[in-house]
Amino acid sequence: MTATQSNLAGLSRFIFRAPSWYTSVAFALLLAAVAGVGAFERPETSVVWRGVLFVGRDAWEGVFFIGIPTVVAGLATAWVDRLVGGKLTPNRSSLLALVCEVVIVAFLAVGGLVAYLTPLSQRFVFDVLVVALASVFAVRLLVIMAVSRSSLPVAAVPASIQTAVAALLLFVYSGTLRLLEVGGPLLDTFLMPYLARPEEAPPELSAISPDHFLVLGLTCALYAAAVWTFLYVVDRPWRNTLGVSVLDFLQGFIGHVAEGSRELEDFFEQLGEEAVVPVTVLAFRTADGEEKARWVLPMIHPGPMGEIGGGNLPVRVAAATDGLAFPPHATAGHDFNLVTEREVDTVIEAVDRAHERLTYSSEATESVRTTAGEVSLLGQAFDDDALLVSTFAPGFADDVDYAVGLSTAAEARTEGLDDVLLVDAHNSNNGLEGPDLGHVTPGSTRSFDMIQAARRAAERLAVAPRGDLSAGVAWERTEWTPQEGIGPLGIRAMVTEVDVDGDGADGEDPDAGPQTTAYVLVDGNNMEPGLRGHLVDAVVEAVDADEAEVMTTDTHIVNTVEADNQVGAAIDRDALTDVVVEVASRAAADTEPVEAGMATEHAEVTVFGNDRTESLASHANAAVSMGGALAAAVILASLAISMLLFFVTGA
Structure with a gap:
């Protein structure tokens, strides 16, 4: 990927799952109680035996004045929003209300600290509260407009619930109505006891005046205009x-963050383009017909991030495979990300069609390694088909462009091979540094190196003698998590043995015997510099292999933390080596005679498309960087006007 695309992928670090609505509500009440103890603490609490009672009352007042607006907003916003045609769910509504409560508590904490350290009175704290309630309205308005795609007047209805409920409670329990020149016998008798109850409230609320509510209304209108301006410009x-x-x-991203919805995929689908991609299957079966292993290589990229699109493609492929699945990384970049997970079903159908067409043979060649420039390529033929694994290690590389992969495979077929399964080992990179991050593009020196190395390997494999094939497989889920750079497929190994002479190790030549090749696949996204060479050496020594290669799946399930969560960055190298060696040794011990077959089908899928990833990434990065600056400018301008309103109204 490019640096711009890596920044887009880096958004995945914000991905998490929102708690259920009742969890958010419970936490909101707890936070409100703690805030109440700090906000409404009384001098009487210095008396120990009475302090417990007053602390309990302080906590209750916090729950009442801070928690109840949050609970009402958390429970009612989704209902009101859907009533006016929105899409907000209870979980999102409760999470939004909780976040806004945190905003209010933060404002009050800062305001209280300033009032404590300066000669400012309690009235200043309520001035800050007015700004906090207006800010909460603005945040809720922005989120609801994004999630529900409602117009500003419509979105303002559910967005105002938390601010309106808090303002209503403050209005009633501050006794503000008694300060207004309204009333009469009917109002005094029937409504005043319910609309003005200052005797039931903390004495601090007496600092609230009618001007506060006037300023609150004007500030909310100002902030609504600021939200509309911000969204229009961005x-x-x-x-x-x-x-x-x-x-x-924004709607799709918030939906995925809050509940794991597929709304972000709907957005990507609007941008997507139709593409035809090869899907190659290499399967191994035992003499009794049982599938032992299956390599599956659709020429798509398992991105863009997390489980969005094809981010979890390796797991889906493995779940649809009878034998042990090996889904390595194909020669394709982010332009060939699937736009939705539904597209994976189309890929799996192509895998099934290819599997049905397999013709098996027990003959294979010894593996060969060729080089050209920075490229090192390990190849092995099974009958007239070939498995080619390309790496730029110890140099640094990221994705290989789709066109480069097609050209490389086509070059190999011109030398007499039928189907070619071309793997990008994706096993050496130095992170997200530099302008292109090692992306192998058409016309680059590296692209021609790949083509030349593939041609040299194909020339040797096409005429190489065939021998009896044996293979063994093993895998380990491992204790590591995606946050540590290892996906759910763990570490997998396949060891092949090819006896060209047919006399095994008991022939007259003491050096004669089957050639051993080890393939190790780690469910991760690229590797730290130098790790691939270290693992290859360890595997060769452990299983007495003639050749070995270590690959990654490039799964983006590991990118829910950061965009460059590479294998070896978060886990101990020696511990990883021990597991890789142990799995490879088990695979070597599992070898038995097998037959292999390869076939290629094509799938029509919707991918991001040529240059669309770069365009999307550029716009998203600009929205994040420039949007942040614009938001800061809008906020500062709005706060300045808010202060002016306080001076003009005398609040």
Whole structure:
């Protein structure tokens, strides 16, 4: 990927799953109680035996004045939003209300600290509270407009719930109504006891005046205009160049963050283009017909991030395989990300069609290794088909462009091979540094190195003698997690033995015997510099292999933490080596005579498309960087006008 695309992939570090609505509500009440103890603490608490009672009352007042608006907003916002045609769910609604409560508590904490350290009175704290409630309205308005795609007047209805409930409680329990010149016998008798109850509230609320509510209304209107202006300015480049709205992207991202929804995939689908991709299957079966292993290589990229699109492709492939699955990384970049996980079903169908067409043979060649420039390529033929594994290690490389992979495989077939399964080992990179991050593009020196290395390997494999094939497999789930750079497929190994002479190790030549080749596949996204060479040496020594290669699947399930969560970055190298050696040794001990067959089918899928990934990444990065600066400017301007309103109204 390019540096721009890596920044987009880096957004995956924000991905998490929102708690259920009742968990958010419970935490909101607890936070409100703690805030109440700090906000409404009384001098009487210095008396120990009475302190417990007053602390309990302080906590209750925090729950009442801070927690109840949060609970009402958490439970009612989704219902009101859907009533006006929105899409907000209870979990998202509760999470949004909880976040806004944190905003209020943070504002009050800062305001209280300033009031404590300066001559400012309690009235200043409530001035800060007015700004906090208006800010909460603005945050909720932004999120609801993004998630529900409602117009500003419509979105303002559910967005105002938390602010309105808090303002209503403050209005009633501050006794503000008694300060207004309204009333009469009917109002005094029937409504005043319910609309003005200052005797039931903390004495601090007496600092609230009618001007506070006037300023709150004006500030909310000001912030609503600021939200609309911000969205218009940020959204305009997206509509002009991509034909979609940034709100679609924000809606999908929030949906995935909050509940793991597929709304972000719907956005990607609007940008996607149809593509035809080869899907190659290499299967091994025992003499009784039982499948022992299956290599599956669709020429797509398992991205863009997390489980979005094809991010979890290796797991889906493994789940649909009878034998032990080996889903290595294909020669394709982020332009060939699947736009939705539904597209994986189309790929699996192509895998099944290819598997049905397999013709098996027990003959294979010894593996060969060829080099050209920075490229080192390990190849082995099974009958007239070939498995080619390319690496740039010890140099650094990331994705190989789709066109480069097609050209390389085509070059190999011109030398007499039928089907070719070309793997990008994806096993050496120095992180997300530099302008191109090692992306192998058409016309580059590296692309021609790959083509030349593949031709040399094909020339040797096409005429190499065939011998009886044996293979063994093993795998280990491992104790490591995606956050540590290892996906759920863990570490897998396949060891092949080819006896060209047919006399095994008991012939007259003491050096004669089957040639051994070890293939190790780690479910991760690239490797730390130098790790691949270290692992290859360890495997060769452990299983007495003539050749070995270590690959990664490039799964993006590991990128829910950061975009460059490479194998070896978070786990101990020696511990990883021990597991790899142990799995490879088990595979070597598992070898038995097998037959192999390879076939290729084609699948029509929707991918990001040529240059669309770069365009999307550029716009998303611009929205994040410039949007942050614009948001800061809008916030500062809004706060400045808010302060002016306080001076003008005398609040």
